[in-house]
Amino acid sequence: MTSLKSQRRLASQILKVGQNRVWIDPNRVDDVEAAITREEIKKLIHEGVIKPLKEQGVSRARARVIHEKKKKGLRRGPGSKTGASRAKISKKEAWMNKVRVLRKRLRELKENKIINESTYRDLYTMVKSGRFESIADLERYLKAHDLWRKR
Numbered sequence: 231m232t233s234l235k236s237q238r239r240l241a242s243q244i245l246k247v248g249q250n251r252v253w254i255d256p257n258r259v260d261d262v263e264a265a266i267t268r269e270e271i272k273k274l275i276h277e278g279v280i281k282p283l284k285e286q287g288v289s290r291a292r293a294r295v296i297h298e299k300k301k302k303g304l305r306r307g308p309g310s311k312t313g314a315s316r317a318k319i320s321k322k323e324a325w326m327n328k329v330r331v332l333r334k335r336l337r338e339l340k341e342n343k344i345i346n347e348s349t350y351r352d353l354y355t356m357v358k359s360g361r362f363e364s365i366a367d368l369e370r371y372l373k374a375h376d377l378w379r380k381r
Contacts, residue, residue: 234262237280244268244272245275245280245282250283251282251283252281258279261274262274262280328363328364332368333354336354344379
């Protein structure tokens, strides 16, 4: 196969496209090789032996798939969230999670007879007021105030 570098360069100038976008008919390579002037190249372009290729864009196929999934409510998990901690989980949700965990622990302590009913009620109110930061904090309080039921 011979080099058609100069023909490709001339064609790209005439067609006003880059050299990579110049298509040359593989069945008529001999004719293109013989063409050395701009007029001959223009004639070949008119005959359709040399054509400009379509401009390539960025495919939207993957974007469409993702968009469809998002419409269904997918791709919205914690791994997709960006921003500060309060942007990822709202203050209200954080509060609900904390309070639920603390109340569950209080129920366990009461059911296992580790704390009595009146202590349970007092602690429940403290949990509601935001006194405890975590289960560890709650248990530190129990130990410090000697509220563990005596065996």
